[in-house]
Amino acid sequence: MNDTHSCIIRHFNHYANLAEDDKQLLCDLERSPVDTRAGQLLWQESEPAEEFCTLRSGWAFSFRHLEDGSRQILELYLPGDIIGLREFAFSQRLAGVMMIDDGVICRFPHQHLLDLFQRSATLTTILFAVSSCHQALLTERLVNLARRSAFQKICHLLFETYTRLERTGEGGDGRFRLPLSQEQLADALGLSAVHVSRTFTLLNERGLVFRNRHWVEIPDLQALSEACDFNGCYLNDNLRKLGAASLAKIPAPSSSAG
Amino acid sequence: MNDTHSCIIRHFNHYANLAEDDKQLLCDLERSPVDTRAGQLLWQESEPAEEFCTLRSGWAFSFRHLEDGSRQILELYLPGDIIGLREFAFSQRLAGVMMIDDGVICRFPHQHLLDLFQRSATLTTILFAVSSCHQALLTERLVNLARRSAFQKICHLLFETYTRLERTGEGGDGRFRLPLSQEQLADALGLSAVHVSRTFTLLNERGLVFRNRHWVEIPDLQALSEACDFNGCYLNDNLRKLGAASLAKIPAPSSSAG
DNA sequence: CGCGACTTTGAGGCGGGTCAACTTCAGTGG
DNA sequence: CCACTGAAGTTGACCCGCCTCAAAGTCGCG
Missing domain, CATH: 1.10.10.10 (Winged helix-like DNA-binding domain superfamily/Winged helix DNA-binding domain)
Structure with missing residues (x-):
């Protein structure tokens, strides 16, 4: 597959080596690339949340408007990131997302993730890891905002x-x-x-x-x-090690392999 | 099963109806309850991260120490919460965790989660939802700290x-x-x-x-x-709806090959 | 060339920090 | 029953980092 074209594959491959069919599953998430312009809204707070999207190129950020008119930017998304995972459990958007740059995004429906959970425990694990890293970033931002x-x-x-x-x-x-x-x-x-x-x-x-x-x-x-007072631990994800040890047990879920 | 005894089962059941074997899998996470006292550390920053734990009773919080000696509390854990998910992708603790109250916790190893991903797509989905709600909470705290x-x-x-x-x-x-x-x-x-x-x-x-x-x-x-300016959307998880619609497709793993 | 978006600079004000002293209260022991 | 102790909360005085408002400067671009 076209590993090099896909930021997500590169991103996920960073956590553990992907099998060919896992790569294919990931590619499915990027089936419908769309060009977007700087300043464009991908969605707004409290709109129905029915899809996620991957950021293939360009930067984006999520934000919330406050009652006093100010705006808080919550997170920065860089190429290869998945946008909207936070809303997995919600039917409404909790925050708007806007492009900073011109770029390319690929929207995919909620259901794709659920399918992915069924089909690949490896990708599920990586996805969980990605989400965990993302949370670590949020946490660090929280410290940054609160105390520095x-x-x-x-x-x-x-x-x-x-x-x-x-x-x-x-x-x-x-x-x-x-x-x-x-x-x-x-x-x-x-x-x-x-x-x-x-x-x-x-x-x-x-x-x-x-x-x-x-x-x-x-x-x-x-x-x-x-x-x-920068401590980079939260950026050095160490799942790769885990990939070698424990993930190895996982990729044989279905009997069909041979 | 002892649904009522287990905060986690109650917690998870809140997202979707659990089958008997899913409940059993969850119970496995709570096999080793331990009494803890107020002020006790569950773990400290940068210790090796090898297990998660569930909070059966009592409150806890996670925190980071800063260079200037101050402390930032990151999140409050209430009974039924899983502690440590954020460190899923890391080999070190990113934050300490301390009991606020006397309480009971159940530690379980990393690997249990990986097993769970393999065994139950329903629980995987719920776990993802739990993590997503947790992130929504963090995000709201971020706004709170930054702007109010x-x-x-x-x-x-x-x-x-x-x-x-x-x-x-x-x-x-x-x-x-x-x-x-x-x-x-x-x-x-x-x-x-x-x-x-x-x-x-x-x-x-x-x-x-x-x-x-x-x-x-x-x-x-x-x-x-x-x-x-409280907007409770981020606390009203709507996965239950999703549970009815899409989760139903999941518990039947490998039969339909499209 | 001139408009609009972005950045810089100055003056003045306020929210919340720090330090330090005092008060309240639960628990302990006489 | 009271005196003593230590943790937690309250109050006052003072200060500083960052905000606001306002005006001027810079730059890319039609």
Whole structure:
């Protein structure tokens, strides 16, 4: 199959080696790619939730509007991510999702996941792992929002995003494209856009981060990670090890293999 | 089977009707109950993560220590919850877990979950739903921490907790036991204990909430929910509907090859 | 060239933090 | 029955990080 074309396969393969039929099952999730533009809404809060989607290219974020008119960005989605898993148990969307970039998404119905649970314990396990990693990310964001200063918040978000990109091969040598505006960063970090600007100025003065338009340069990764008490454990998923040990028992559910 | 004894069965049954053998599988998770005391650590950050556990009675919370010595409480666990799912993909604990109350927990190894994925697509689905609801809770906490005032934060936490308790049958007529100290509340909400105290005074003066020791009284639930822009969607899991429709297809594994 | 989106900078205000002292209360022992 | 203790909660004084409002500057693009 076209492993290299599919971000999801690459993403899942990262957790454990996939058999050919598992790859096929995954491909089924990406049958209907659709081009989307920056700023486009994939869906809005409280719409009926009937499908998930995979992000093949481009960035997206989920968000909630508050009564006072402000907006909170909940999570950033990068290529290879599955969007909407959080709503698995719900019939309504709990948050809107908007594209940051132009990109390509593939919608697939709820039922596909249920089928997948039946057909492949390996993929089920990986999916659970993906969801668990996602939760770890949320948790870390929670700490970030609750306890850190604006300065640390920004350092942390930048470092985290850089690390995530590096894993998907888009990062490298301390430079990356960050398509978020300062206002969007503010909405993600629970700050005001004005203060984000001031803080970038400060980061610049201290030589920790140089931001220009949508490009960010981090001359000293070590220094940045220390500035925000960054602990990368939550990004280093170790399921691969588990893949070798315990998953091996799993992939023989049906008798049909031979 | 002893449905009534097992919080988990009650919890899971809430999502879809369980078959007898599914109940049995769940019971296997609760084979080894252990008494624990208030303040006891179930595990600590960065210890090896080899098992999950179910909370049969008592409350618990997960937390992280930050470099500056402060502590962030991440989530509250109530009876019937599974603790540690977030670490499914990790070999280390990402957060510590501490008992708030005396209670009973049941530890079970990682592998049990993998077995469960193989044996029951229904339980797998429910587990996924549970995890998804848990994520919805985290997300709402994130909004709470990022965007709301101290006043609203406390209202929200109280209302959410009351609602969760009501569902498990422990709430009722606007009164409930909240075993958290003000310092623990502060750690959960990203506030200082001093300010939590002030805010309770304010809530008292306004007649919204009366707190005495570990008891909380909410004379007007409606008023409280309005005070914090509470939207309970994320607590009303609607999988039951899905249970009727799509889950029905699942329990018959390999017969239809399309 | 000029518009609109984004960013920067300044002035002033407030919510919540910190420190420290005091009060309340449950539990213990005399 | 009261005195003592330690944990939990309350209160006051002061401070600072971040917010808000407002205005000016920058840049890409039709």
